Amino acid sequence: MKMKKILVMAASMIMCGAMFAGCGTTETSDSGSNSKSESKSSSSDLIKVGIINNDPNESGYRTANVNDLKATFTKENGYDASFAYSLKNEEQINYAQKFIQDEVDYLLLSAADTAGWDSVLKDAQAAGVRVILFDRTIDADESLYEASIVSDMDKEGEQAVDWLKTQNLETYDIIHLQGVMGSAAQKGRSGALNDTAKELKWNIVAQQTAEWNAEKAQQIVQSVIDSEKKFNVIYAENDDMAKGAVAALDRANISHGVGKDVVVIGFDCNKWALEELKAGNWNYDGQCNPFQSSYIVDIIDKLEKGEKLDNKTVVMEEKGFDAKTITDDDVSRYGI
Amino acid sequence: MSSGNNNAGTGSFLSGILRNQIFIPIAALLILAVFNFIVDPSFFKITLGHNSNGDPVLSGQLISIIDYGSELAILAIGMTLVTAASRGQDISVGAVIAISGSVVLRVLCGTNSRPDELQAPIIVAFLISCLVAMAFGAFNGALVSIFKIQPMVATLILFTAGRSIAAWINNNELPVVNDETFTYFGSYIPGIPIPTPFFIAIACFIITWLALKFTNLGLYVQSVGINEKTSRLNGLNPALIKFVTYIILGLCVAVAGFIKVSRLSTINYSVVAKDIEMDAILAVALGGNSLSGGKFNISASILGAYVIQFLTTTLYKFQVQSDALPAYKAVVVIALVILSAPVVREKITAAFRKLRSSANAESQS
Numbered sequence: 001m002k003m004k005k006i007l008v009m010a011a012s013m014i015m016c017g018a019m020f021a022g023c024g025t026t027e028t029s030d031s032g033s034n035s036k037s038e039s040k041s042s043s044s045d046l047i048k049v050g051i052i053n054n055d056p057n058e059s060g061y062r063t064a065n066v067n068d069l070k071a072t073f074t075k076e077n078g079y080d081a082s083f084a085y086s087l088k089n090e091e092q093i094n095y096a097q098k099f100i101q102d103e104v105d106y107l108l109l110s111a112a113d114t115a116g117w118d119s120v121l122k123d124a125q126a127a128g129v130r131v132i133l134f135d136r137t138i139d140a141d142e143s144l145y146e147a148s149i150v151s152d153m154d155k156e157g158e159q160a161v162d163w164l165k166t167q168n169l170e171t172y173d174i175i176h177l178q179g180v181m182g183s184a185a186q187k188g189r190s191g192a193l194n195d196t197a198k199e200l201k202w203n204i205v206a207q208q209t210a211e212w213n214a215e216k217a218q219q220i221v222q223s224v225i226d227s228e229k230k231f232n233v234i235y236a237e238n239d240d241m242a243k244g245a246v247a248a249l250d251r252a253n254i255s256h257g258v259g260k261d262v263v264v265i266g267f268d269c270n271k272w273a274l275e276e277l278k279a280g281n282w283n284y285d286g287q288c289n290p291f292q293s294s295y296i297v298d299i300i301d302k303l304e305k306g307e308k309l310d311n312k313t314v315v316m317e318e319k320g321f322d323a324k325t326i327t328d329d330d331v332s333r334y335g336i
Numbered sequence: 337m338s339s340g341n342n343n344a345g346t347g348s349f350l351s352g353i354l355r356n357q358i359f360i361p362i363a364a365l366l367i368l369a370v371f372n373f374i375v376d377p378s379f380f381k382i383t384l385g386h387n388s389n390g391d392p393v394l395s396g397q398l399i400s401i402i403d404y405g406s407e408l409a410i411l412a413i414g415m416t417l418v419t420a421a422s423r424g425q426d427i428s429v430g431a432v433i434a435i436s437g438s439v440v441l442r443v444l445c446g447t448n449s450r451p452d453e454l455q456a457p458i459i460v461a462f463l464i465s466c467l468v469a470m471a472f473g474a475f476n477g478a479l480v481s482i483f484k485i486q487p488m489v490a491t492l493i494l495f496t497a498g499r500s501i502a503a504w505i506n507n508n509e510l511p512v513v514n515d516e517t518f519t520y521f522g523s524y525i526p527g528i529p530i531p532t533p534f535f536i537a538i539a540c541f542i543i544t545w546l547a548l549k550f551t552n553l554g555l556y557v558q559s560v561g562i563n564e565k566t567s568r569l570n571g572l573n574p575a576l577i578k579f580v581t582y583i584i585l586g587l588c589v590a591v592a593g594f595i596k597v598s599r600l601s602t603i604n605y606s607v608v609a610k611d612i613e614m615d616a617i618l619a620v621a622l623g624g625n626s627l628s629g630g631k632f633n634i635s636a637s638i639l640g641a642y643v644i645q646f647l648t649t650t651l652y653k654f655q656v657q658s659d660a661l662p663a664y665k666a667v668v669v670i671a672l673v674i675l676s677a678p679v680v681r682e683k684i685t686a687a688f689r690k691l692r693s694s695a696n697a698e699s700q701s
Binding site: 055056057058059060063206207208209211212213214215218219220222223225226227228240243244247249250251252253254255270272 | 378385386387388393395396397400404450499500503508509510512523524596599600602604605606607608610648649652653655656661
């Protein structure tokens with residue numbers, strides 16, 4: 001009987017351990033405690049930042065984002081940085097409270113959810129911690145944070161649709177593959193296409209969500225092909241879905257890319273996607289800029305000098321690449 | 337008198353079918369097929385064309401169904417055994433697909449995420465991924481059989497942690513394989529116009545069928561699922577049998593994962609095979625198998641898997657509005673599940689019996 005109890009205990013401990021590992025918190029608590037002990041010994045002229053981000057495994061975009069921040073906020077560059085990752089809002093708020101207690105100078109935040117941040121940001125303000133939002137916005141009063149660095153998803157969509165307009169195709173029969181419904185990227189990128197399609201009477205052959213998933217995109221496009229509907233544009237709201245769509249086109253022997261039957265549009269500028277673009281298999285890829293650290297450093301420098309920021313909301317510059325004009329340099333510099 | 341006998345014969349034949357497990361998925365399939373036939377007969381059109389490599393391929397909605405439904409069918413085999421033996425379901429299959437798929441790519445690509453040529457033969461990569469997936473299956477199996485944790489709770493661990501492990505295997509990179517032979521397993525072998533995943537699913541089915549026919553595995557699994565204590569008293573080792581079913585599921589997962597990575601020659605661990613565990617469990621339920629263990633019918637589960645794909649393809653075909661898609665699916669699922677509930681089936685059988693007896697009475701009078 002005792003044996004059984006011990007076994008159950010052991011099992012539940014394994015479970016708890018595995019769960020925490022799953023949430024990616026172990027690394028955080030390690031680095032958190034490390035930085036605490038280090039910061040006591042290190043000189044005080046380092047700027048102390050606490051960075052709260054979403055899980056780096058969430059997507060290629062996030063991985064690039066995390067790597068960019070890690071490469072910038074180093075000891076060599078004069079920062080003492082601690083990182084915390086979670087996809088859950090409550091956990092992120094806990095980390096924020098911990099960072100405030102650790103007396104960081106700056107709190108950099110990419111919030112998992114827009115709601116629930118008021119009280120913790122008020123605590124930060126009271127403790128003299130300056131907050132900079134990046135990538136995601138939150139529903140809180142503007143006075144509670146110094147700056148917000150965002151991608152303009154609407155603009156990303158508009159850029160792509162404007163490019164599509166300039167192609168002057170004889171007809172526009174579009175398959176529209178949407179991301180997870182309700183996400184900011186989906187809303188922005190769908191919105192631009194919907195508006196223009198209505199305005200210019202473009203024909204949307206199919207409009208469905210493939211939930212950022214290549215394989216679902218492949219099935220949706222396959223289904224359109226099987227129903228023998230005509231189309232000449234694929235507007236996929238990320239690279240994965242564009243890849244899935246292209247797989248379906250290849251299977252049905254429909255040519256795609258520069259000067260071919262079907263125009264392929266993707267988003268996010270993954271490196272492999274830009275390579276496809278360079279090879280002329282796709283036509284256009286819109287950037288969603290994950291390299292926010294230079295903007296953040298800029299703002300911190302200004303704040304350290306006591307300058308005032310012109311604008312609380314900083315919209316990042318984002319490019320769109322055309323297969324005809326993309327260079328090898330673009331591929332290596334902007335590919336994520 | 338003879339006519340009465342005939343009536344009784346057809347009646348019992350009908351109720352026999354109704355009581356047979358495989359009736360539910362077949363009925364569901366027929367309903368979907370008839371619906372599609374009425375609304376748009378071109379659904380069943382199959383054409384022979386060529387892909388961009390110039391190889392002959394069949395295409396059409398039906399081909400898409402047997403193609404994309406195959407991974408689910410393979411998973412349904414393992415899930416049926418796990419359900420029957422351990423009276424619970426494994427919800428980590430999607431995450432383990434991400435892991436085994438990542439292993440395939442890791443072995444093929446080596447340290448470079450975009451190699452020009454393969455670093456290892458495909459078969460080696462596949463076998464290693466099988467071992468890894470079976471190891472994770474063994475982990476789940478051990479928690480369930482030795483530590484007696486509820487299957488859904490035990491597999492929740494890998495459900496949450498699995499995709500992070502998959503990311504770690506490839507250092508958060510998304511490797512791409514540029515090798516033509518690797519794509520054969522997820523699309524077409526040159527010269528054969530039927531999608532390869534369907535052949536793989538058939539092979540898995542035949543292997544399982546032979547294993548169940550020539551070994552006592554099926555019998556043991558059922559007896560453990562029906563009553564663990566009596567099977568132990570009869571000399572079986574319930575823990576071992578449950579453990580084995582999880583390892584078999586691990587193997588099924590590896591095969592499904594291999595097809596998934598082959599389809600696109602890459603993997604996105606955060607979305608690959610997302611929510612497939614729910615579809616796999618639904619396939620088992622649609623197959624008329626009791627989700628609380630015991631008797632099972634593998635063929636019915638496989639048919640159930642293809643029914644789910646049939647439904648998905650139908651919904652895509654009719655361009656159901658994106659945000660409403662899950663709702664439509666839910667309605668159909670509710671209808672199917674209610675139809676397959678034992679209570680309802682008994683009622684239907686009873687109704688048929690009544691019909692038969694009244695017919696008998698008429699013929700006698």
